[in-house]
Amino acid sequence: MNLSTNSVTVRFGAVAALQNVSFKVASGERRAVIGPNGAGKTTLFDVITGQRRPTSGRVLLDDADVTGFSVWRRARLGLARTFQRSTLFANLTVAENLAIAIRSRLKVGSRIWPSRVEREVGAEVSSRLEMAGLPALRHRLAWRLGHGERRIVEIELALARDPRLLLLDEPMAGLSGAEREAAVTRLRALPEAVTVILVEHDLDVVFAIAQRVSVLDHGVLIADGTPVEIRANRRVQEVYLGGVD
Amino acid sequence: MSRLRRFRLSRWLGQAAFLLFLLTVPAWAPNRFWINVASQALIFAIFAMSLDLLLGYAGMPSFGHAAFYAAGAYAGALWALHLSPDLLPLLSIGLIAGAFLALVGALALRARGIYFLMLTLAFAQVVWSVLSNNQLASVLGGDIGLIGVPRPVLPFAADVNLFRPANFYFLTLTVAAIVYIALAAVVASPFGHTLEGIRENEGRMESLGYPTFRYRLAAFIIAGALAGLAGMLGGSFNFSATPATAFWTTSGLAMIAVIMGGSRSLVGPAAGAIVVVLLQLGLSSLPARGLAERWQLLLGLVFIAVVLFLPGGLYGVLRRRAA
Amino acid sequence: MIFGLMDVLNLAHGSFYMLGAYVGLTVLGVTGNFWLALIAAPVALCVIGALIEVVFFRRIYREGHLMQVLLTFGFTLVFVDLIRWRFGPQTHSLPTPPGLEGAVHILGVTFASYKLFVILFASMVALVLLLAWRRSRVGAILRAGVADREMLGLLGIDLKRVFTGTFAFGAALAGLAGVVVGPYLGVYPGMDESILVLVLVVVVVGGLGSIEGAILGSLLIGLAYAIGPLVLGGFEAASIFAVMAIVLLVRPQGLLGRRQ
Numbered sequence: 001m002n003l004s005t006n007s008v009t010v011r012f013g014a015v016a017a018l019q020n021v022s023f024k025v026a027s028g029e030r031r032a033v034i035g036p037n038g039a040g041k042t043t044l045f046d047v048i049t050g051q052r053r054p055t056s057g058r059v060l061l062d063d064a065d066v067t068g069f070s071v072w073r074r075a076r077l078g079l080a081r082t083f084q085r086s087t088l089f090a091n092l093t094v095a096e097n098l099a100i101a102i103r104s105r106l107k108v109g110s111r112i113w114p115s116r117v118e119r120e121v122g123a124e125v126s127s128r129l130e131m132a133g134l135p136a137l138r139h140r141l142a143w144r145l146g147h148g149e150r151r152i153v154e155i156e157l158a159l160a161r162d163p164r165l166l167l168l169d170e171p172m173a174g175l176s177g178a179e180r181e182a183a184v185t186r187l188r189a190l191p192e193a194v195t196v197i198l199v200e201h202d203l204d205v206v207f208a209i210a211q212r213v214s215v216l217d218h219g220v221l222i223a224d225g226t227p228v229e230i231r232a233n234r235r236v237q238e239v240y241l242g243g244v245d
Numbered sequence: 246m247s248r249l250r251r252f253r254l255s256r257w258l259g260q261a262a263f264l265l266f267l268l269t270v271p272a273w274a275p276n277r278f279w280i281n282v283a284s285q286a287l288i289f290a291i292f293a294m295s296l297d298l299l300l301g302y303a304g305m306p307s308f309g310h311a312a313f314y315a316a317g318a319y320a321g322a323l324w325a326l327h328l329s330p331d332l333l334p335l336l337s338i339g340l341i342a343g344a345f346l347a348l349v350g351a352l353a354l355r356a357r358g359i360y361f362l363m364l365t366l367a368f369a370q371v372v373w374s375v376l377s378n379n380q381l382a383s384v385l386g387g388d389i390g391l392i393g394v395p396r397p398v399l400p401f402a403a404d405v406n407l408f409r410p411a412n413f414y415f416l417t418l419t420v421a422a423i424v425y426i427a428l429a430a431v432v433a434s435p436f437g438h439t440l441e442g443i444r445e446n447e448g449r450m451e452s453l454g455y456p457t458f459r460y461r462l463a464a465f466i467i468a469g470a471l472a473g474l475a476g477m478l479g480g481s482f483n484f485s486a487t488p489a490t491a492f493w494t495t496s497g498l499a500m501i502a503v504i505m506g507g508s509r510s511l512v513g514p515a516a517g518a519i520v521v522v523l524l525q526l527g528l529s530s531l532p533a534r535g536l537a538e539r540w541q542l543l544l545g546l547v548f549i550a551v552v553l554f555l556p557g558g559l560y561g562v563l564r565r566r567a568a
Numbered sequence: 569m570i571f572g573l574m575d576v577l578n579l580a581h582g583s584f585y586m587l588g589a590y591v592g593l594t595v596l597g598v599t600g601n602f603w604l605a606l607i608a609a610p611v612a613l614c615v616i617g618a619l620i621e622v623v624f625f626r627r628i629y630r631e632g633h634l635m636q637v638l639l640t641f642g643f644t645l646v647f648v649d650l651i652r653w654r655f656g657p658q659t660h661s662l663p664t665p666p667g668l669e670g671a672v673h674i675l676g677v678t679f680a681s682y683k684l685f686v687i688l689f690a691s692m693v694a695l696v697l698l699l700a701w702r703r704s705r706v707g708a709i710l711r712a713g714v715a716d717r718e719m720l721g722l723l724g725i726d727l728k729r730v731f732t733g734t735f736a737f738g739a740a741l742a743g744l745a746g747v748v749v750g751p752y753l754g755v756y757p758g759m760d761e762s763i764l765v766l767v768l769v770v771v772v773v774g775g776l777g778s779i780e781g782a783i784l785g786s787l788l789i790g791l792a793y794a795i796g797p798l799v800l801g802g803f804e805a806a807s808i809f810a811v812m813a814i815v816l817l818v819r820p821q822g823l824l825g826r827r828q
Contacts, residue, residue: 049452075454089445100442103435104454110463111435118435161453306634352813356820359577359633363772364816367809370765374806493765497579497641504638539653545645552639553624556631 001062001078001164001195002027003048008057010043010219017043018054018219025195027062032198032206032227035216036239041199042084044216045167048197049081050074061165075104078164082157082171086150090143094134094153097142098125101160124160132156133182147174155183165195172202184208215239260512267418271411280410281482286522287417288478291424293502293518294511295471301508302432303464304444306500308493309350309365312372313343313469315491317476319376322391322486332397335477336420343473346372347466354461357447369493377488390487394480407481417478421515424471428511431467440464505551570738572714572777574731576625577633579640581742582764583647588613588743589755590651593660602665609747610740617739621732644760652757662750682751689748693741694783701779710734714777766793769808773815775825784823788815 003025010018018040025031033041046052048059050071058067066074089097099121103109108117129135132152137145145153155171168187172180180202187209190196200206206213206227213230215223217239223230230236267283274280292314300306320342321335328334353364379387386392396407397416407413431437442450443457450457480486489495498521506517524547528540536543570576591612592605599605620643628635668682701707713720713730721727746759753759766789774785789808796807815823 051448051452070456071448071451072454072456075452081452087446087449089442089449091445092441096438096441100438100450101453103439108435109439109455110460112431114430114433115435121435157449157453300634306637352817356816359571359776360772360816360820360822363768364813366765366768367812370809371806371813374809494761497637500634501638501641504634508634539649541645542649542653545642545647545649548638548642549624549646552628552631552635552642556628556635 003165003195004060005047006058006060008047008054008059010047010052011055016219018047021219021221023214023221025197027195028192030196030209030211032200032210032213033216034200034206034213039216040219041216042169045081045169045199048167049079079167080158080161080163080165081167082154082169084169084173086154088142088150088153088157091141093139093141094129094145095125095138097153098128098156098160101157105161128156128160132186148176148179151175152179152183155186163194166197168196168198170199170201172200172205180205264422271414277410280414282522282526284410284414284417284482286519287421288475288482289499289502289522290515290518291421291478292472292475293499293506293514294424294428295468295475296499297503297508297511297514298428298432299464299468300500300503301510301514302437302444303440303461305461305464306362307365308362308496309353309369310468310472310499311493311495312350312369312491313346313472314476314479314495315372315376315486315488316342316346317473318480318486318490319385319391320473321477322394322480325395325397325481326391326393330395330398332399335397336474339474339477340470341473343476344466344470346473347469351462351465354458354465366493369491369496373488373491376491388488390485392485394484394486396481413482420474420478424474425511425515432511501548505548569710569734569777569779571771573710573734577636577640579637579764580643580647581738581767582760583644584613584617584739584742585746585763586651586757586760587616587647588746589662589750589759590655591743592747592750593662593755596662606744606747609743613743614736614740618732618736621735625735626728648757648760657757659754659756661754662747664751680752686748697779698783766808769812773812773822775822778824781822781824
């Protein structure tokens with residue numbers, strides 16, 4: 001799925017969280033969005049997913065204008081997202097969390113009698129837990145998970161939808177070194193057709209996964225290029241990396 | 246056997262034993278008064294279970310649920326008084342009245358949380374105010390309501406007299422059991438799990454592609470229909486339909502029953518409903534005259550005690566033991 | 569304030585109003601002085617409110633709204649029955665204080681002097697609260713707490729004391745209202761129920777956590793209650809709820825509430 005935003009501006013009163021951001025990501029691309037805190041990265045995600053209506057500008061998914069579409073409609077088109085702060089279903093088990101995501105993909109969420117498809121869902125939950133390395137946590141209530149485990153389940157929830165466009169908002173935040181490596185491996189193993197946009201502060205992760213990098217500062221897109229180009233970009237260095245590398 | 250499995254097995258056995266117990270009530274109840282109490286408790290249990298679908302599973306506490314009960318009571322009463330007392334149409338009318346009123350009240354679904362709670366309260370009060378309005382008394386009976394409602398007549402067994410407490414009791418028991426089984430199936434279904442997801446984090450559900458409004462509407466209508474069914478039975482039982490049933494405090498009492506019994510479990514609210522009915526009656530008929538007069542005080546103290554010592558409700562205690 | 573700041577659904581708030589009225593009744597019976605009663609009621613309720621918050625509410629904050637409903641519902645039953653036990657189910661009247669009986673004529677319209685007093689007194693209280701809310705340090709703390717409770721705790725402010733204080737103050741105000749209203753509405757055991765619904769409606773219409781909202785809401789609802797039946801021909805309850813429904817449908821967070 002390809003994505004483009006056309007001159008998206010988001011204003012909160014006098015403050016412009018995003019200014020005229022025109023952002024294009026090709027199908028299958030791995031893009032990272034970096035920038036200092038408050039640059040508008042999460043707001044950009046909110047506009048793409050539909051959580052926030054832009055004050056002006058348009059959002060296109062696969063060249064179709066989705067600016068007026070609700071959050072769930074865009075998700076149905078193949079969009080999936082993780083959040084900066086883990087948003088799991090606290091009082092449900094890890095297995096149930098994943099099952100909800102899987103059912104949405106299989107479009108069986110509305111079946112009102114206990115359904116045979118539940119067995120398939122259960123089997124898929126097991127295999128996904130294996131792949132994520134968390135089979136022991138199957139019956140653990142989500143609020144009982146440790147921070148790192150929560151982030152991993154958060155990513156798995158998004159992946160369970162087999163998305164065509166995956167938005168990851170600081171997925172590695174709070175993960176230990178080993179957990180990070182495992183997550184990076186998981187992301188790199190995603191099918192090529194999946195477009196991935198990643199907001200990250202950990203530049204090692206960015207350089208390991210991204211093919212292109214976009215830089216936001218104070219709501220403005222100030223640079224766009226390959227990781228190497230961005231690293232060498234003077235303006236980016238001043239704004240973000242804090243001086244010459 | 247794992248603790249969870251033991252819990253589930255003991256749950257099954259418990260439910261079976263309870264059902265047997267309920268079946269034999271007319272045999273050992275001291276007199277007709279207590280059989281009637283049992284019927285009343287079961288009707289309230291149906292009402293509480295329907296509220297649990299909305300409150301415990303979908304996460305939408307509502308003070309307007311009693312309006313659907315009243316809708317069922319009035320629709321059933323009007324039908325029985327003017328058309329026919331046949332059972333099956335009456336039961337259907339109860340369901341339809343509840344569902345229809347829920348559709349009308351669905352405007353409240355635009356709001357969430359406390360605002361939804363208040364809109365449903367408003368809805369219930371408007372319904373109450375319309376029902377008790379004396380200008381409409383010729384149709385709806387005004388303050389007093391509709392009286393002289395006949396008991397239903399069974400299909401294929403018209404000679405069974407449902408005016409006898411024991412017979413009516415078995416009718417309510419049958420309906421209650423069917424409602425319980427149906428609701429149990431619904432909450433175990435994908436739909437039920439989706440509702441729980443919406444309860445836990447509606448925003449996340451939307452990001453996962455669920456049109457949450459439709460689900461909330463469906464839950465609202467199903468719960469409303471079942472409340473209407475309870476209302477129809479209640480009207481039959483009391484031979485009358487009164488506006489007071491729509492007042493928000495009736496929903497409040499049902500909520501208490503659900504909370505005390507333990508929301509999110511169906512069994513809990515049913516048990517809670519029975520406990521509340523018994524408490525109200527039991528406390529007000531205590532042998533010690535002075536204590537009996539103070540039944541409200543005692544009931545209040547019971548509620549406070551439950552909150553302090555059993556925060557998950559009665560059922561919550563069992564659940565925690567298993568966790 | 570209690571709901572907006574502490575996120576507590578207190579169904580017993582009507583009971584505080586009722587208790588205040590009865591405290592006033594007792595003090596008046598003993599001393600014969602209305603003004604003493606006017607002071608005694610809020611003081612008594614402040615103490616009662618603080619006790620209830622510390623002993624009961626503190627334990628159940630984390631259990632959520634449903635437990636609060638159960639707890640406060642229990643309290644309403646307890647309080648109303650205690651009152652009925654001690655004072656009987658009949659309506660008592662709080663005699664109008666000397667100097668405020670009779671009527672005044674303003675611009676050709678006759679007002680009961682006491683009702684005029686109530687209007688002035690309530691306006692004064694509202695003004696004081698508004699000033700305190702907007703200009704004082706305590707008001708700033710409370711407003712901050714409504715906006716972001718966690719942040720308030722992180723700023724080193726003792727949340728426990730803020731909560732107890734807010735709850736006690738809210739109870740005191742309710743008690744004050746009970747006494748003020750006594751002379752013309754009477755004092756009876758069911759008064760808690762009749763005020764509670766009105767209060768909940770006002771708070772929701774005005775927006776939670778906003779004093780201005782509560783003031784605006786009460787004016788709006790008060791007018792609806794008075795004028796509505798004249799327009800609709802008798803559906804008093806319906807007119808208030810219709811107003812509330814309209815406001816919430818247009819502005820789901822209340823008139824001056826914050827978008828959640």
